[in-house]
Amino acid sequence: MKEEFRDRYVESLKEKVETIKLLETKFLEGNAFADQNLRNLAHALHGSGSTFGFPTITLASAVVEQANEDEVLIRALELKVVLEKIIAGYAVASRARVATKTDYPKIEKAEGEKLVLVIENSEETCNQIAQCLQQQSLNIKTVLARDALDAEEQLLRGDYDLVILDLVLPDKDGRQILQEIKIFFQMALPVIVLSGVDKDAVRIDCVGLGADKYLTKPFESSELSADIRELLAGEEKQTLGLVPLDDDKTTESKALAGQTILVADDDEHVGLLITHLMTEQGANVEYASNGREAIHKLRTTSPALAILDLKMPEMDGFEVLEEIRQDQDLKSLPVIMLTALGGEDDILRGYNMGANDYIIKPLSEAYLTARVKSLLNTNPE
Secondary structure, eight states: OOHHHHHHHHHHHHHHHHHHHHHHHHHHTTOTTHHHHHHHHHHHHHHHHGGGTOHHHHHHHHHHHHOOTTTHHHHHHHHHHHHHHHHHHOOSOOOOOOOOGGGSOOOOOOTTOEEEEEEOOOHHHHHHHHHHHHTSSSOEEEEEESSHHHHHHHHTTOOOSEEEEESBOSSSBHHHHHHIIIIISOOOOOEEEEESOOOHHHHHHHHHHTOSEEEESSOOHHHHHHHHHHHHTSOOOOOOOOOOOOHHHHSOTTTTTTOEEEEEOSOHHHHHHHHHHHHHTTOEEEEESSHHHHHHHHHHHOOSEEEEESSOSSSOHHHHHHHHHHOTTTTTOOEEEEEOTTOHHHHHHHHHTTOOEEEESSOOHHHHHHHHHHHTTOOOO
């Protein structure tokens, strides 16, 4: 990510701090709209925090969004403290991601032992998976990761024989983890995807990224047990080094040349980031800061694809999508929905209304670009 975008984002947090202070005063004065305004501000930060490299903002914002009426102000003030700490401690320097196993404590594996990584945040599903693993006539060691951040570190620590991956994680789209395993780091190990999204498009997407099995939640334990047994009994895998592919060699820098893309998001920093990503690929970008403006631009600019945030003022992403699918001239337009973490119901609703794909905030630059290319059939490889 360009540092200038992160710099701008951190600078904008100062205004957010002042807004929380103002809303605190309004709240204590009994203003009827202060509660909702605090939640709206938190929602915007929820989607953008991790996108710009600050997961603590995303986590603190989620707490405000979910707080009851008696706690919303307290949680908002906690969010303010998080923002103030980030502002005070921010330094313009990209933190290099380590990509070698030797930099992490290695997970020991006994001779003949199978090492399984379970990436799942639901306690109920974890228990079901554990029962399926216990039924195997093998010596199995299990490593559990509750979120993507932990999963990415655990992947670098062990020579796994199987990964069981939830598709909707609390901090990242599981498809991004699958992409890292199979494509970016070329890890030759089987992956079972567990998904609450029962859509052929998602299943095909996961298979295309290299998933070996795809089970829809709720799933039968017997089916998962059989898949585990089959994949763990497979031929010994080839272990490849964790060296990311060189993007410059595998993608064309102007793959979207001549295409017009509509980006609709009320968070100007996210909008600017997406605009930058698309223009780097040669696309022309039309930006809308609310749903009504998005509809106007859709009808006046004839874009090849639309990227819609779900929560926007005046008209939300669902309302814009409904207008698109009811309009004779727009109904075939490819649409990508942007949704916040934990929005599995929103994902299903979007697909049922005719969305072509979804991206979970925080955004992955490479993943968003790949999805756009895929929908526009630009053949990024």
